[in-house]
Amino acid sequence: MTHASKKNWPTWAVALAVLAWLLCTAWWRPLAVPDEGRYAGVAWEMIRSGDWLTPTLNGLPFFHKPPLFYWLTALSLKTFGLTLWAARLASVFGAWLGAMGLYLLVRRWGGARVAGWSVLVLVTQPFWFGGAQYANLDMLVAGCISAAIVLAAHAVLAREAGQAYRFALWGAYALAGLGLLAKGLIGLVLPGAVIVAWLLLTGRWRAILGLLSLPGLIVLALVAAPWFVAMQRLYPDFFHYFFIYQHFQRFTQTGFNNMHAWWYYLPLMVGLTLPWVPAWLLTVWGPGPGPRQVPSGEAPEAQAVASRSALRWLAWVWMVVILVFFSIPASKLPGYILPALPPLAYLVADTLMQRWPSASAWAPKAWGVAASLMCLVLIGAAVRYDEQSSRPVLPVLQPLLKQGVPLVYVNEFVYDLPFYLAQPGPIPVISNWDDPDLPKHDNDRKELFDAGEFNPTLAPKVLIPKSQWQTWLCQHPRLAVMAPHDVTKSYPELAWQPPVMKLKLWSMWVLDRDDLLAKGLRCP
Known part of the structure; x- marks a missing residue:
């Protein structure tokens, strides 16, 4: 072997060095939304449900993409836990x-x-x-x-x-x-x-x-x-x-x-x-x-x-x-x-x-x-500078969930939150799902709408029409709500109580039924 060839790294050393470099900051950032939250969440749902064949988003079949990423990520999460670098x-x-x-x-x-x-x-x-x-x-x-x-x-x-x-x-x-x-x-x-x-x-x-x-x-x-x-x-x-x-x-x-x-x-x-x-x-x-x-x-x-x-x-x-x-x-x-x-x-x-x-x-x-x-x-x-993560709500939201307070999204799905919560089941999303123009738009709501088409039995339990909003308020003594800031224009009851936390993309409310009744909520 010549002197020049001795300077070359062996292939295994190059492979380890490349892997170490690519991993070195993978733990640092919170999940970006919507993409990282969506795909890590689908992988988490495979672990949660035990169904590694059908990818699901919020419990509904999700066929935008095939499953290899979800399989590898689910295997990683199952092996190393729900950590950012494993995701x-x-x-x-x-x-x-x-x-x-x-x-x-x-x-x-x-x-x-x-x-x-x-x-x-x-x-x-x-x-x-x-x-x-x-x-x-x-x-x-x-x-x-x-x-x-x-x-x-x-x-x-x-x-x-x-x-x-x-x-x-x-x-x-x-x-x-x-x-x-x-x-x-x-x-x-x-x-x-x-x-x-x-x-x-x-x-x-x-x-x-x-x-x-x-x-x-x-x-x-x-x-x-x-x-x-x-x-x-x-x-x-x-x-x-x-x-x-x-x-x-x-x-x-x-x-x-x-x-x-x-x-x-x-x-x-x-x-x-x-x-x-x-x-x-x-x-x-x-x-x-x-x-x-x-x-x-x-x-x-x-x-x-x-x-x-x-x-x-x-x-x-x-x-x-x-x-x-x-x-x-x-x-x-x-x-x-x-x-x-x-x-x-x-x-x-x-x-x-x-x-x-x-x-x-x-x-x-x-x-x-x-x-x-x-x-x-x-x-x-x-x-x-990326302040879009929903992770800051965890100290407030996790104690409420342990007390049995339901969580519901309004108008938008908060993609990264199920991963951080290790959420045991689908989270209801209240929105105008019967809007005839909804299928014409390429957005996050349409993703859930399309997924619901493949499971018409589960969809009505996860994709809640806006007409049932007041029913939800009346049925639950307390309700945790995650929604975009401007949702109060369409759901005025959210304006009756200030949000308990306001993030860059979403606000979080904890609604008290008695307080809402005192302010004008009408229940049958």
């Missing part, structure tokens, strides 16, 4: 999977040094670091998509080199199946689109046929099909709702939330990958691919140049396909383009290695230090 462990795993997939691919076909820098650039991008500690489905599916692309690309390159490739190919099919279970069809469509485009643009079109594998398709079906088939058997409208409405209609129509212009992701990607943006710009306006110094112990120069050219083509195609795909629909969210960050990280790292081939160069190290500090500062800022 985020599935996202950490997705980020770790994507980072290690990139590292292993680049190490095998580009060299250990550029692989190490690739993973460093990736995990110190605030976008990737923050996404790893955000409990929703985007990072998990990004990890599955990235790993599927990595395995398929490795299979292509290994097959060209006359090496064993079938296990990597079957692994790509398995990861595509997990991607289906993580967020739906994009887990299969995007890896396939990236690999096919890469092969066509690099003149490897014959390799497309080599990637078609009957054993791989069997693996894909064994991984993904059982849950979808089970849901369709239990809920006959499942396929239409999940595939037609949630996938195609939401992708093509314009009546949904988060409407943005086609170029939305370009400035977003630049801003959320600081301070690596200057290095990224070097990949765009710098010199084209050329020979780079190959440390002793790595592949010969000719092989290194060919492999590096294949990786650069893959990285550009990978990044562009993801950006174009998610720029087509009018509805856009930042987390959608997380799968575009691993190829960007490789392009940045490869450029750095060209510009500063010496291992002692200070510029890449300075960028790395600045990026790491920025990640930590941004998480700290989120802790300091």
Whole structure:
């Protein structure tokens, strides 16, 4: 072994370091609402109900997304308890999977040094670091998509080199199946689109046929099909709702939330990958691919140049396909383009290695230090300035619940509160559920409305129509209410008593029936 190769970290050490870094502040922030509260809450309901097959939101079947995130999070919560870092462990795993997939691919076909820098650039991008500690489905599916692309690309390159490739190919099919279970069809469509485009643009079109594998398709079906088939058997409208409405209609129509212009992701990607943006710009306006110094112990120069050219083509195609795909629909969210960050990280790292081939160069190290500090500062800022959590009501609310005082939401579901309370059952939500315009809007109330359609027996007990509001006030001597601040316009009885606590998004009332009767409440 040469002196240069001794400096390379073993793969297990890289894997542990990446995991430790991605976990280091996962305990710090309260759950963000609505996303983190929603998805951690669905996982908690699996534990609470013992039903790990059907995801439920407030006790009602919730089919906006498939179950992989909920399964992993429920397993984490059951193992480590209802802690914040355990609620985020599935996202950490997705980020770790994507980072290690990139590292292993680049190490095998580009060299250990550029692989190490690739993973460093990736995990110190605030976008990737923050996404790893955000409990929703985007990072998990990004990890599955990235790993599927990595395995398929490795299979292509290994097959060209006359090496064993079938296990990597079957692994790509398995990861595509997990991607289906993580967020739906994009887990299969995007890896396939990236690999096919890469092969066509690099003149490897014959390799497309080599990637078609009957054993791989069997693996894909064994991984993904059982849950979808089970849901369709239990809920006959499942396929239409999940595939037609949630996938195609939401992708093509314009009546949904988060409407943005086609170029939305370009400035977003630049801003959320600081301070690596200057290095990224070097990949765009710098010199084209050329020979780079190959440390002793790595592949010969000719092989290194060919492999590096294949990786650069893959990285550009990978990044562009993801950006174009998610720029087509009018509805856009930042987390959608997380799968575009691993190829960007490789392009940045490869450029750095060209510009500063010496291992002692200070510029890449300075960028790395600045990026790491920025990640930590941004998480700290989120802790300091994000005041949307409902957790501050716990000291007031928990004693009331122990005394048997019922809790009810009015107009909105407080997504993070069931997780903090370890709530033993659904929480009634009083709202105008018979509003004919409600199904036309893409919002949180419609999520619950759609869920209620799949369980018409339970729905009337959980989704309480506004017409029963006064009945609830009359039936309960005391009632704890969580609602938005402006709800008093539609529910004037809440204005008769001041809230006991006022948060950024919600107020909490403790209503006393006798006091309300004295102020004009009429009960039969």
